[in-house]
Amino acid sequence: MAEYIDTGDTVEGQKCEIYTRREDCKGLREDPITQKKMLVYELDRNSSVEVRESLILSEEEKILRDELNIHGEVGDKLKADAITVYVDVKRQLSVEKQLLHMEVASSQLKSELLGESNIHFRI
Numbered sequence: 001m002a003e004y005i006d007t008g009d010t011v012e013g014q015k016c017e018i019y020t021r022r023e024d025c026k027g028l029r030e031d032p033i034t035q036k037k038m039l040v041y042e043l044d045r046n047s048s049v050e051v052r053e054s055l056i057l058s059e060e061e062k063i064l065r066d067e068l069n070i071h072g073e074v075g076d077k078l079k080a081d082a083i084t085v086y087v088d089v090k091r092q093l094s095v096e097k098q099l100l101h102m103e104v105a106s107s108q109l110k111s112e113l114l115g116e117s118n119i120h121f122r123i
Contacts, residue, residue: 001075012072013051018085019092021045031086033068038086049085050077 006009012033020043031038054072056071065072068112 001073001077002071003077003079004071005079008028008069010068010080011049011051011076011078012054012070012071012076013053013076016052016070017048017050017052018043018047020047020083029086031088033064033070034088036088038088041085041087043083043085044046044081046079046081047083048058048077048079053074 011079022044024042024044026040026042029036029040051072051074054074057072067110
């Protein structure tokens with residue numbers, strides 16, 4: 001359980017808690033870790049992300065994440081003025097403007113994901 005604030009720091013989790021004042025959907029992009037197409041959001045203005053549930057990874061995936069310095073333990077927290085979020089969604093996200101806390105994708109966005117999902121956050 002650590003806090004990361006440097007440029008290039010990355011956290012990843014099955015479920016994450018996100019606080020932000022503003023989010024902007026950037027569409028689909030290829031994730032640099034998994035090479036899969038993922039929905040990308042940019043969080044702005046003093047954002048933070050905390051891992052609430054970590055991913056279940058194979059030994060090979062753990063080694064890759066260690067090499068890339070990706071943090072994914074429960075309680076790991078990323079804080080920055082701007083954070084990029086990669087979300088592997090299984091169904092449509094819905095927007096709720098009054099919601100300031102969420103479990104998966106971005107503040108003010110509520111997501112119910114089916115099956116496994118990967119969420120990556122980068123400063």
